[in-house]
Amino acid sequence: QICFMVMWLLIIFNCWFLYIPYLAWMYLDWRTPEQGGRKSTWVQSWTVWKHFNDYFPIRLIKTQDLDPGHNYIFGYHPHGILVAGAFGNFCTSYSDFKKLFPGLSVYSHILPLVFGCPFFREYVLSTGLVSVSRRSVSYVLSKQGGGNVSMIILGGAQEALVSNPGRFTVFIRQRKGFVRLALIHGASLVPLFSFGEIELFKQINNTKGSWLRTIQDIVRKYTGLALPIFYGRGIFQYNFGIMPYRKPIHTVVGRPIHVQQTPHPTPEQVDELHQTYMEELxxxxxxxxxxxxxxxxxTLTFT
Structure with a gap:
């Protein structure tokens, strides 16, 4: 919101010498989020991210070694409200990822819409985030030599709208695009479950059929964005506020499902691998x- 406001102020006050060059830069740089992004070690190493990870705290747990000679798709579950565990583990320098999985580089995929926001896109790119488009994921998985990881938060906005403490529901039954891409590129699938992710916030009641949920579903349908009305704790009290509750987040990385490269997978092959993935999760x-x-x-419920 701040970035959009800054751009509008530049236009309103006719600061063309600032916004015209920047818009030209955006045009020339438009494909970067689909071509591996532009991460900044400096931004990922900001001290604020150390405090961010320690606040909950956020921890990464390895269950099995991953061969850096292969490419992988990490399926992150559950979405929660703000996906704090995914950001802390894969977009900051204060995670144990490099120590636990040497030789792997992670590309965290989010909605392409985010990269259309002036100025904010540069900040997002610097943290290592890239677009979740098919072209973007294929770019990562097509890299030769292995060691590349596409991390996708599979539940998306739809799952965010049902996120509440104690509710273990993941939206995955109709999400098969990542499986098809894994087959096409021969990338191993790795399920991740982040225990504690859904405990960080509570949502205002938005049961299916309510006026709030109807509005949220309409916004999600046309923009791809979730607009959950949520709350947590305050800065100096625990009853109500916008701060997340201080709950530990343990992101457990499961064992890889090795995939045989199939340039033209059939629906049956996609369904079979998708079922295997759900069973592993x-x-x-x-x-x-x-x-x-x-x-x-x-139990874990699949929707």
């Missing part, structure tokens, strides 16, 4: 839920 959740305070009777 459920097994990952069931195996580790007890370690992070989730009762044994809780």
């Amino acid at each position: 459920k097994a990952l959740f069931d195996k580790h839920k007890g370690k992070y305070g989730i009762p044994e009777h809780e």
Whole structure:
């Protein structure tokens, strides 16, 4: 919002010598979010991100080694409200990712719409985020030599609208594009489950059919953005505010599902691999839920 306001002020006050060159730069740089982005080690190393990771805290857990000679698609679950675990683990220098998985480089994919925002796009790109378009994911997975990871938050905006503490629902049944890309490029699939992600905020009641949910679904349909009305704690009190609750986030990286490269996969091959992925994700959740305070009777629901 601040970045849009700055651009409008530059236009209103006719500061053409500032906004014309920048808009020209945006035009020339338009494809960068689909071509590996432009991460900045300096931005990723800001001290604020250390405090960000320590606040919850955010921790990355490895269950199996990953061969840097292969390319991978990481499927991140659940979406939660703001996907704090994904950002802390894969977009900052204060994660254990490099130590746990040497030789791998992560490209975190988000909505292409974000990269249309003046000025803000430069900040987002500097943290290592790239577009989640098919072209962008294919660019990463087509890199030779291996060691490249496309990290995709598969539940998306639709899942964000149902995120609430204690509700373990992931939207994945109709999301098969990532499986098709894995087959086309021969990239291994790795499910991730971030325990604690849904505990950071609470949402205003927006059950299916309510006027709030109807508006949210309309906005999501036409923009791709979720607009959850959420709240957390205050800065000096724990009852109400915009700060996330201080709950530990443990992002568990599951075992890889090795994929045979298939340039022209059939629907049956996509469905079979998709089913295998869901089974692996459920097994990952069931195996580790007890370690992070989730009762044994809780199950992971696929929608």
